[in-house]
Amino acid sequence: MSAPLHARGLAALAAGLAKREFSSVELTRHLLGRLEAAQPQLNAMVSITGEAALAAAARADGALASGKAGPLTGLPIVHKDIFCTEGVRTTCGSRMLDSFVSPYDATVVANLKAAGTVMLGKANMDEFAMGSSNETSWFGPVKNPWNPAMVPGGSSGGSAAVVGARLAPAATATDTGGSIRQPAALTGVTGLKPTYGRVSRYGMIAFASSLDQAGVIAPSAEDCAMLLGAMAGFDPRDSTSVDAPVPDYTAALATGVKGLRIGIVKEFFDKGLDAQNGERLRAAFAEFEKLGATLVDVSLPNVGLSVPTYYVVAPAECSSNLARFDGVRFGHRCEDPKDLLDLYKRSRGEGFGAEVKRRIMTGTYVLSAGYYDAYYLKAQRVRQLISADFSRAFERVDVLMGPTSPTPAFELGAKTADPVTMYLNDIYTIGANLAGVPALSVPCGFVDDLPVGLQLIGPHFSEGKLLAAAHAFQQATDWHTRIPKVWQ
């Protein structure tokens, strides 16, 4: 007997659709049912757009029947609610945009729509992508499908939980400091943050423009490869997107890891790393060795400064990016403003949550006259040093490996009282954002029935290499096929 539809990967589903084994409408209806049913337990979605999904699925079936289908036609996916979707509520997890209906599609959304994918709805997320546990969402926290008492990670917690519970075969997500990789690790799925500039940021609501990058969360590297190919590419509407050809990531999967030089990042095995987590990682490294790769110890001497550097740069950019939410043209507007200042203060005071306010204030401070040099400029210089560390390392090795997060999923509420403790969740992921390099998290085992993630980091535009390495690992292991019992 073949696996239930929701347990199959994108490639298997595409094959099934092509052979007319089942229709896109059937597949969509099945997944919509699971999404609706899971909502009370997981709260993974902000909007489920069933009607539009079924209509899109019917169109996809038409295309499949008339031989006009592409490789992704009829495959249902979920978009993180940070991507603007025409005619559909786009909240960014904030009260500020609670009733905001976007008049246009983000480039990522448009690209995937053009490829024939079916959007099932919009995934919950930390407010404006600021958070590492999905607890800052105005729409309430998302629960971890492996244990609903635990967080799913963040900020793409909804995308990760949806995929972890197999409510959808894939989801788009974004990563500013680890927001794809960390939740992917905590929910036992694969998450890829591409090179900065690989995927258009147009229509992706900005948090920190120099760090934000769109990517994918799916069960396997193979699934990620299929979706990334359709998302990526130069976009004339995003000046920071890079005009470089998009390789065939699926074709690159077969490359394997024979002869691959893997750098193990010394600094990532610090006292902050959970010991059992470390053991799972070492087992994974051994697996790669068995597959023909060689391991090399590598040092990134400045990477320890990533968290403080990030918490200057990202808030600075966010303080400016979020200035447009002023109650004047769109978004939350307070009742009966007395005057302009009152309109600003109350609209923003009511519309933004505590973490967003904290970062806006931090960012405003570090950009202020008299502090700019000491904070913003200094952070930019450190960012250069961290970037240089990565460049130097990639002269010696093909990819770097280490943990994705210090611990498996933690309990809801455990870290909300102390922002700095929360920020340290991203200690291993932020470096890749500061350097703009691609990075990926794959499941590599469990600690106390909770998934553990292995992080792979590569040089700029090495997505194909990272996906091939992850794929080779996933061909030899089955961690990525594990599904929480209740969601099987």
Add this chain to the structure above:
Amino acid sequence: MNWETVIGLEIHAQLSTKSKIFSGSATAYGAAPNAQANLVDLGYPGVLPVLNGEAVRMAVSFGLAVQAEIAPRSVFARKNYFYPDLPKGYQISQYELPVVGKGALDIVLEDGTRKRIGITRAHLEEDAGKSMHEGLAGASAIDLNRAGTPLVEIVSEPDMRSAKEAVAYMKKVHTLVRYLGICDGNMQEGSFRCDANVSVRPQGSDRFGTRAEIKNLNSFRFVEKAINYEVARQIELLEGGGKVVQETRLYDPDKGETRSMRSKEEANDYRYFPDPDLLPLEIDAAFLAAVRAALPELPDAKAARFVAHYGLSEYDAGVLTASRELAAYYEEVVQRLGGEPKLAANWVTGDLAAFLNRDSLEIGDSRVGAAQLAGLVGRIADQTISGKIAKDVFEAMWASGHDADAIIEGKGLRQITDSGAIERAIDEVMARNPGQLAEYRAGKDKLFGFFVGQAMKATQGKANPAQLNDLLKRKLAGP
């Protein structure tokens, strides 16, 4: 005490690109409110700016025209402040690294001497929208058509020492940007405006006084008046033992005075930082060469050529080259005439300029075209009509739109060059005025003019003046 005035100007010239600096919206003036504001201009969530290359070309052409350094790498920065007509909550501008660096241009002072005014920098930025408060009780309206319109802000050194110098500099920049075709120069629509930094100091001091910045001056007259008012205000303040405070002031054209808008303490902290949505602007040698090759002949070069080639005075050359269109008009007149450059210059800077001015017309809208004026000047040159009659013919041309020849023939204004006819007229005049004739012959030379006038009158002004003079002199002297 004698005071010296120190002035620096920040000129905002709106670039005449078809679309906005960071979006594809049109920039045409006068559209219905918000008809030219797309999602990028509205600062919608998720949208991103994309630089308009044409705006860069225009800014670079200005830089080349003022012999400025063009930065191989310049950076767009965000100037952060909240205002409802600033949709993103920040203005994209250039701060530490502008596209155009140090340059200079020359102005001509009233006594004819040249003075070099330094240009500190010129940078690209986007304009904000407009807030409107009139006729809306308890509410404001916002028009974002102007939001995102490309501007080049040209910052001068504090090199000007009087309001007149400031106006001369501003006019020079105004001429230049229109020559370059990068700005329509329309000051009423706000396409060309300036902020003036004004301070005074004791004559001979080498330290600048505290300055006030007068915002948003949109006419040459206002610039002169506002600066003169501000200088007088500051001197009075200082002589009364007071201090000038650094502040932003507004000029009220109705009252003819400046008043405080905000002090330095109240000034915003704009929290400038490089815009992460835009890559640094890189300009290579090939681009520079292409822009340089496409530059038109600039006003100073053209004026020098007019002096050298047409033998005009510097003053006339300056007037004729004040606009590219006027210079082209003049050259067409000369070309059609096949000579007579001075006579043509007199007509263009004289009667033509006076009529244009009277009817508030630009040269492009002149009721007498270059070919027509050449036709008229040609008739003076070939002595068909006198210069005096030509003025009447010109007026008739202006009113009717007809060519000079048609009017000359139609009104019978052809000059009398037949000596017999002129002599007959002189004889009549002499016969009618025996008393004056006797007085003249007795030595009252001043009466010569009287006879000229009478004889001209008798020929309805059509007698060739030189010929008339000769014949009259001879006849009056007696047989």
